Amino acid sequence: MTTPTLEGKRVRLGRMEGEKDLESWAGWFRNVEFQHLLDVEPPHLWSAGQIQTWLERKDDRSVLFGIRTLEDDALIGFVTLEAPDWTARTAWTSIGIGVEARWGQGLGREAMSLLLGYAFETLHLNRVSLTVFEYNQRAIRCYLRCGFLEEGRARLAVQRFGRRWDLVYMGFLYEDWLCLKKREEPVILS
């Protein structure tokens, strides 16, 4: 077993800071599809300054990592852990790949796997939860491949594109993580 790390084969998770990161972040929101896939709030635009204020206000009850490609260290998205319950050992996660040219390449999946490793093996969480819109099939496939299990649907909870869609609830338990790891460990033949 290797030490948990925030670095994968193609991406790494790191802190976000500096003008350039803020400008990248602000730029992602100019793509309304990014916002439709990400949030229930009406699409909106933020300046780099507003984002800076928001980042500084975020307390120590949440984690926000930037997702960077290893090849060129470019910031392509973010992933979070929020609203931890340290008694039940649970938290919520969200993820977004802001650079559209990077969609569909499995980078989000790798970033999410890194985050899950961090959640279970560094923070000692027992459960990571998320919600995803029914119309975001690409994300649903990604989460299922990561090992998330669908746990139900809030029926017709989202109004978008002229109709209603379900809000899909998914969860990942530490025991799921152990099963997955067991499968991936190399079998040593004597």
Added chain:
Amino acid sequence: MNNHFIFESRELRLTPLNIEQDAPVLAQWSRDLEIARRLRSDPFVQPLSVSEARRVFEAWLKEVEASNRNTLFALRPQEDERLVGFLRITGILWLHGTANFELLLGSEEDRMRYADEALVLGLNYAFGELHLFRVSVQVPEYDAAGRALYDRARFTLEVRQRQAVFHEGRTWDRLQFGMLRPEWEAFYQREGVAL
């Protein structure tokens, strides 16, 4: 239907909060750690002091006034001014017509007596006045009375979050129930659910 008295039912009234009088009652209730847990999200679940109870109320009221996403009623019996519980509709998303429903009754006795009526008043307000499309409610797996209440009220069990809550030394699932506007119309406007 021309009922102008939407804040009344047979035994119960929806009323405003009275911070000074209600805070000591809430502090008293919070000696039940299950209630304390629902009032504050600190890692240390503990009973609230009266001044903390007042701060909880002030935070609730501030949310109602500032966010336009919450409503808050104190529940009192028809016959006197006693506080029996709270009904909060929180996290209203006007774009989607959705919200969460939080019903908190202080004592077991009042829960038995008033929960059903409080729920119907709340649903009528949420669908009839706020014109929501759906409401959600979360109940921990071990709360048998809560589950029975939402079953009786014709909510649908939609989500079972595995091992999401910790209670009495072990983890339990968190259940989420939902009711949609067409269901409320069918059950409460046409059929009439018997209380």
